[in-house]
Amino acid sequence: MPPFSSPSALSSSSPYLSRDAVVVALRTAGCVFAEDEAELILTAAGTPGELTAMVERRAAGLPLEIVLGWAEFLGRRVVVEPGVFVPRRRTEFLVGQALAGAPHASVVVDLCCGSGAVGAALASALGRVELHAADIDPAAVRCARRNVVALGGHVHAGDLFDALPGVLRGRVDILAANVPYVPTGEVALLPPEARDHEPLTALDGGVDGLDVLRRVAAEAAGWLAPGGCVLVETSELQAADAVEAFRRGGLTARPAADEDLYAHVVIGTKE
The missing domain is CATH 3.40.50.150 (Vaccinia Virus protein VP39)
Structure with a gap:
């Protein structure tokens, strides 16, 4: 399923109706690289509900890699799990x-x-x-x-x-x-x-x-x-x-x- 990167792709039930909304949420939470993180989360999200959950988990302080489910290491995507x-x-x-x-x-x-x-x-x-x-x-x-x-x-x-x-x-x-x-x-x-x-x-x-x-x-x-x-x-x-x-x-x-x-x-x- 394509990432939700535009307002038309998201249902009105999601508070993150655009890339800019995701960036603002992450920046407000103190994420230094909010723009880059927003792109990764938008690409990873499969549904509007999933996008909302991912943004909220990251804003609550969960490591980005845990939110995404992977970390990049020497050009490879390595699976990472909570804990x-x-x-x-x-x-x-x-x-x-x-x-x-x-x-x-x-x-x-x-x-x-x-x-x-x-x-x-x-x-x-x-x-x-x-x-x-x-x-x-x-x-x-x-x-x-x-x-x-x-x-x-x-x-x-x-x-x-x-x-x-x-x-x-x-x-x-x-x-x-x-x-x-x-x-x-x-x-x-x-x-x-x-x-x-x-x-x-x-x-x-x-x-x-x-x-x-x-x-x-x-x-x-x-x-x-x-x-x-x-x-x-x-x-x-x-x-x-x-x-x-x-x-x-x-x-x-x-x-x-x-x-x-x-x-x-x-x-x-x-x-």
């Missing part, structure tokens, strides 16, 4: 670093996978790979299946490495772990879209933000193949401590950054 961490554009840098470090990877693991966006992007770029994704949150596991299974991947539920099949030990070429890294005391400072609508398990990294990262660093070497790499996203202030955690775990480690994306990644390699 699931929305993939960030800065995480595209992690994917790029993984592909640069292991361009011929055949076994890929997306740990703390959320929607499975990272694993799906890696599998799409690499071609035929053995892909596994895992998360502790049941909502994330359900959502990831919609993005990963279509690529021949497998999704597992559980706490970090406990979720993975034992046959993966010593075989993983790329281990992408987009762990939570916000210090507990700073979670309340996050934008409402994140702190009110995304799971705390995907945001809160403990007192200094590195609790989950340290757990990944301590076990990663046992799962990596020779030459395999593990990559985690972190902040600029945490990068040095993250590098040290990887080194204590027996890995060669280095930081990488993209200032334009404000992205900071630590890469550990098994020699």
